Amino acid sequence: MSLNTTLIRSLKAPARPVWEEPPSKAGLTAKGGFLLLCCLGVLGPLWIVIVTSLSPKPVIDRVGGLVVIPQGITFVNYKELLSGGQVSRAIMVSVGVTLCGTLFSMTVSVLAAYGLSRRGTLGHRFFLMTMMATMFFGAGLIPTYLLVQSLHLTDTYLSLILPSAVSIFNILVLRAFFMGISPELTESARIDGASDLRILLTIIMPLSRAVLAVISLFYAVGYWSAWFNASIYLTDQRMMPLQNVLIQLVQKNTEAPAGLQQAVATGHLSSLGLQMAVMVLALIPVGIASPFVQRHFKKGMLTGAIKG
Amino acid sequence: MSLTAGSRPDGTRPPAAVEEPTAAVAAATVKESVPRRAGKADKVPFRVRWRRDRALILMTLPVIVLLLIFNYVPLLGNVVAFQDYDPYTSSNGITAIFHSPWVGVEQFSRMFDDPLFWGAAKNTIVLFVLQLVLFFPIPIALALVINSVIRPRVRAVAQAIMYLPHFFSWVLVVTVFQQIFGGAGIIAQTLEDHGWSGFDLMTNASLFKYMVTAQAVWKDAGWGIIVFLAALAAVSTDLYEAAAMDGAGRWRRMWHVTLPALRPVVALLLVLRVGDALSVGFEQFLLQRYAVGAGASEVLDTYVWNVGIQHGDFSYAAAVGLAKGVIGVCLVLGANRVAHLLGEQGVYQK
Numbered sequence: 001m002s003l004n005t006t007l008i009r010s011l012k013a014p015a016r017p018v019w020e021e022p023p024s025k026a027g028l029t030a031k032g033g034f035l036l037l038c039c040l041g042v043l044g045p046l047w048i049v050i051v052t053s054l055s056p057k058p059v060i061d062r063v064g065g066l067v068v069i070p071q072g073i074t075f076v077n078y079k080e081l082l083s084g085g086q087v088s089r090a091i092m093v094s095v096g097v098t099l100c101g102t103l104f105s106m107t108v109s110v111l112a113a114y115g116l117s118r119r120g121t122l123g124h125r126f127f128l129m130t131m132m133a134t135m136f137f138g139a140g141l142i143p144t145y146l147l148v149q150s151l152h153l154t155d156t157y158l159s160l161i162l163p164s165a166v167s168i169f170n171i172l173v174l175r176a177f178f179m180g181i182s183p184e185l186t187e188s189a190r191i192d193g194a195s196d197l198r199i200l201l202t203i204i205m206p207l208s209r210a211v212l213a214v215i216s217l218f219y220a221v222g223y224w225s226a227w228f229n230a231s232i233y234l235t236d237q238r239m240m241p242l243q244n245v246l247i248q249l250v251q252k253n254t255e256a257p258a259g260l261q262q263a264v265a266t267g268h269l270s271s272l273g274l275q276m277a278v279m280v281l282a283l284i285p286v287g288i289a290s291p292f293v294q295r296h297f298k299k300g301m302l303t304g305a306i307k308g
Numbered sequence: 309m310s311l312t313a314g315s316r317p318d319g320t321r322p323p324a325a326v327e328e329p330t331a332a333v334a335a336a337t338v339k340e341s342v343p344r345r346a347g348k349a350d351k352v353p354f355r356v357r358w359r360r361d362r363a364l365i366l367m368t369l370p371v372i373v374l375l376l377i378f379n380y381v382p383l384l385g386n387v388v389a390f391q392d393y394d395p396y397t398s399s400n401g402i403t404a405i406f407h408s409p410w411v412g413v414e415q416f417s418r419m420f421d422d423p424l425f426w427g428a429a430k431n432t433i434v435l436f437v438l439q440l441v442l443f444f445p446i447p448i449a450l451a452l453v454i455n456s457v458i459r460p461r462v463r464a465v466a467q468a469i470m471y472l473p474h475f476f477s478w479v480l481v482v483t484v485f486q487q488i489f490g491g492a493g494i495i496a497q498t499l500e501d502h503g504w505s506g507f508d509l510m511t512n513a514s515l516f517k518y519m520v521t522a523q524a525v526w527k528d529a530g531w532g533i534i535v536f537l538a539a540l541a542a543v544s545t546d547l548y549e550a551a552a553m554d555g556a557g558r559w560r561r562m563w564h565v566t567l568p569a570l571r572p573v574v575a576l577l578l579v580l581r582v583g584d585a586l587s588v589g590f591e592q593f594l595l596q597r598y599a600v601g602a603g604a605s606e607v608l609d610t611y612v613w614n615v616g617i618q619h620g621d622f623s624y625a626a627a628v629g630l631a632k633g634v635i636g637v638c639l640v641l642g643a644n645r646v647a648h649l650l651g652e653q654g655v656y657q658k
Contacts, residue, residue: 016458017545019552031453035462038450039469041526045484048494065497066487108370115367122354122361127368134379137637140629141609142616143385144378150401163378166371196363217475225477228591232617243479247595250483279483286475294468297534 046283053077053276060270077277080269086237086245087278093157094224094242098285101161101223106216109166113174114200135168148233159233160226160241167222170215177211178204210296217293221286242282249275389415389627395620408623415627425628427603428611435517435588435607440581442521447532448570452562454533455540467537470530478591481527485519486510486599510596513604520592535573543569579647583640586632608632 016022023031048066055067056074081087116128144163153159181204189199205212227243234240240248352360388405390412397407419425450470457463473481487493491508499507509515543565551561590609597605602614608628616625 017549019549021558031456034453035457035466038530039466042469042473042530045488049484049487063497064501065492066494068494108374111367112371115364118364121364122357123365123368127365127372130372131375134375136640137383137633139379139382140386140626140633141612142622142626142629143382143388145617146385146388146395146401146622147378147382149395150403162374165378166374171371196367200367221475225475225479227477227479228594243477246479246483250479250486276487279480282480283476287472290472290475291468294471295464297471 049276049279049283053273053280055270055273057270057273060273065272066276076269077273078281081274081277081281087242087281089238090240090242090245091281093239097157097160097241098220098223100157101165102216102220104161105165105167105170105219105223106212109171109174109215109219110200110205110212112166113171114178114196114204116171117175117178131168131171145232154233155235155239157239160229161223163229164222164226167218170218174208174211174215177208181207210293213293214296217289220289224282224285242278246278246282249278386626386630386633388623389630391623393623393626395622411623415624416631418624419627419631424606425611428606428608431517431604432586432588432607435520436585438517438521439524439588442518443524443529444578444581446525446529448536448574450529451533451536451540452566455537455566467530467533470533472530473527474531476527478527478595481523482592482595485523485526489519511599513600516596516600516604520589520596523592524589535577536570539570539573540566575647575650579640579643582643583636585639586636 048068051070052060052067054070054073054075054077056072056076059067059071082091112131116124116131118124148154148159148163153162185203185207186199189203194202225243227241227247230239230241230244231247234244385402385405388408390410391405391408392411392414393405393408395401395404398404454463454466457466476484489495489509491511493508493510496507499505509519512519547565548561551565556564586608588607588609590607590613593605593607593610594613597610602610606614609632612625612629612632615621615628
């Protein structure tokens with residue numbers, strides 16, 4: 001009986017080394033409270049934004065601002081935003097740029113990481129140095145801007161992808177991971193006559209799904225969050241990605257989004273509710289994607305950062 | 309995105325140039341110990357090596373080409389800092405460089421006489437110091453707390469929530485702050501409902517520096533703990549056990565085991581942070597420029613943007629950018645030297 005209960009208890013409670021003092025009540029409370037506070041600090045604002053975006057106009061008007069306690073959930077704001085117009089177009093642009101950009105970045109990064117993953121190959125040091133040197137000095141905003149202009153990339157979606165397509169940090173993380181895969185696997189494939197591309201596709205990549213997921217997320221978040229390139233390289237309002245539309249809505253004028261003024265004027269929609277809905281739309285992909293790759297973050301960060 | 313790479317402590321740039329001994333070093337060491345590295349590869353004829361490695365080289369090329377075009381060519385484009393560059397002297401922005409008059413270091417001497425530049429430089433340094441003092445220790449403290457939590461589920465949930473804001477764009481972060489601390493924000497509304505008024509932290513120029521630091525903390529402090537947690541996970545339990553045997557209590561163990569284990573990582577991140585001192589965050593400031601005005605929010609990066617992109621004074625902006633870049637590289641190298649002097653590894657080895 002007593003053995004049984006200790007067994008169950010040891011299964012339930014995580015192992016605490018015998019030499020470690022059991023935590024004091026006060027210590028536990030303080031620690032728990034602190035962590036709770038941190039988590040609330042992150043989740044609280046998000047909660048308010050989401051609830052406001054889901055609230056009908058009367059509720060928002062009565063509260064006089066952001067809504068904390070949900071009353072009468074409604075999706076009218078989203079319906080209005082997604083039924084065509086500037087915001088729907090911006091979402092399409094952002095999704096398109098993010099998908100194409102991530103695919104492009106991942107392709108070139110994985111290829112380069114594999115190409116540099118074997119020491120002693122021809123030009124290995126030279127290429128690696130060429131890459132790493134760019135981590136220490138940036139070219140600066142003005143020359144890059146002039147270059148993009150003279151390549152006639154302005155007002156094309158390529159200007160949102162190409163100038164920031166590769167992150168050396170990400171390539172180094174991938175490379176470190178590829179180098180960690182035991183060489184016996186690839187050697188045997190090579191003896192069987194597999195080409196390098198085939199080895200990459202059939203051996204290396206399936207073995208590195210975790211790190212590929214993390215790096216894809218990094219790239220995708222980069223593209224999804226980017227607004228600066230669009231703000232200097234694009235002049236056509238219709239091409240603007242979601243973040244830029246959000247800036248225009250929330251930062252510069254607190255009026256209703258262009259094309260939605262009528263809905264606000266006729267009084268069935270609140271401009272604040274609409275703004276919050278745009279924010280939620282900008283949040284959603286990140287909020288959905290990051291928990292799934294969450295457990296791989298550490299591995300991904302570390303292979304590049306600490307071990308080198 | 310293109311400008312702010314590595315400007316946050318999470319953007320830990322991995323150690324450079326610690327890869328392998330150079331050919332000379334490899335040859336100097338015992339030959340048998342390095343059978344298939346540089347030493348032996350040198351003896352393989354170039355044609356054979358090319359035939360063997362051409363697939364790998366082809367794979368590497370796309371990235372190299374991208375870097376050449378978008379990093380190395382603009383590097384040369386910095387010559388406009390020594391010109392009175394006029395984009396209209398030619399049909400193409402690049403060829404216009406060859407038609408623009410050279411003015412030597414005139415742009416740089418202009419910079420020294422420019423009070424706006426010094427204002428931006430001052431703001432940059434103030435913000436850097438503030439971030440170093442108010443931001444840098446927070447991830448360490450958070451990591452220590454999280455690390456002392458034993459229950460795996462509590463750890464996982466807390467970490468998952470703390471990582472989240474890192475993936476939000478600056479636009480979202482600034483907007484969230486505006487909706488909470490701004491003039492029409494939730495705090496101002498609540499205060500007004502109770503009879504107070506005049507609450508708007510977002511347009512308050514004197515509080516701006518604390519506000520942006522708070523934003524940075526909200527966005528990235530949780531993400532910054534990853535590196536420290538990893539360093540803590542690598543500490544051998546034997547050390548704790550031995551310390552406990554010798555009678556060290558909880559706090560003693562933290563002081564003598566946990567904190568020393570963090571030392572190299574802290575040194576590395578400090579070096580990186582100091583090396584990035586002049587890039588205190590670009591998008592964040594640009595986004596709030598309209599709210600608080602240029603006086604408080606102007607940092608070197610936004611100054612370059614304002615002068616160059618907004619007003620078309622490319623040469624002067626390039627000069628400011630170049631000066632900033634050169635000082636930045638010097639800072640990295642200098643900080644690294646200091647790290648070496650303190651006996652830490654730093655970004656790269658000696």
